Amino acid sequence: RKEVEQDPGPFNVPEGATVAFNCTYSNSASQSFFWYRQDCRKEPKLLMSVYSSGNEDGRFTAQLNRASQYISLLIRDSKLSDSATYLCVVTFYTGNQFYFGTGTSLTVIP
C-alpha cells in the first residue's frame, strides 16, 4: 500500500467553480502535511502547509482529519492560473522523508 494516495484526476472545472481534492495517508504517525503545486515541466512549489486546526490562504483552504487520515484542499473561485498538478506531501517523525502523492491534475476551463 502506498504511503500517500491521491485521486489523479484529471479535474476539469469551469472558471469560478469550487473544487476539492483529498489525499489519504497510511501511517498514523504522520507528522507534517503540505500541499505543493507543480506546473508542467517545472519544480514543485509549496502552496500551503496543513495545520491540525485547518488553515486558509485566500481562495485556498486546507484541512487535516487525523482520525480518518486524510488531508484536503479546497479551491474557491477557480482561476485559469490554478491549472496545475497538486501534490500532497506527508512526513513522519522517523527521519527526513517526505512522501509525495502522485498528484491531482486540475485544468480550469474558460
Added chain:
Amino acid sequence: DAMVIQNPRYQVTQFGKPVTLSCSQTLNHNVMYWYQQKSSQAPKLLFHYYDKDFNNEADTPDNFQSRRPNTSFCFLDIRSPGLGDAAMYLCATSRDEFGDYEQYFGPGTRLTVT
C-alpha cells in the same frame, strides 16, 4: 533571488557515459535531497544529506551516487546512465530534520539519455 540552483537545466548524455548534476543553495539549510521524477509520476526520493550524514533510500540503484562537499553544494553522479534514467532530477532543501519544515525545490535538471 534564486535559493536552490541546479545546473545544468538540461543535460544530454550517452548511454553508459557518466554524468554529474549540480545543486547549490543560498538558504544555509541543513538537509539536501535528490529526487527523480518521471512523467506523470510523483517525485521519488533517491537520497538525502542531513549535514554531512548521507542517507540512501533502500531502492536507489547503486548507479546513483551523491556528494556533499559543503553546506551549499550537493552533486548527483550517475555512473552509467541507462535509458531508464531519463527523467527530471530535482534537488530540494529543508531547514532541519524530522520533516517539520517545508522543502524548497530547485528548477530541476532534465536528463536525456541517448
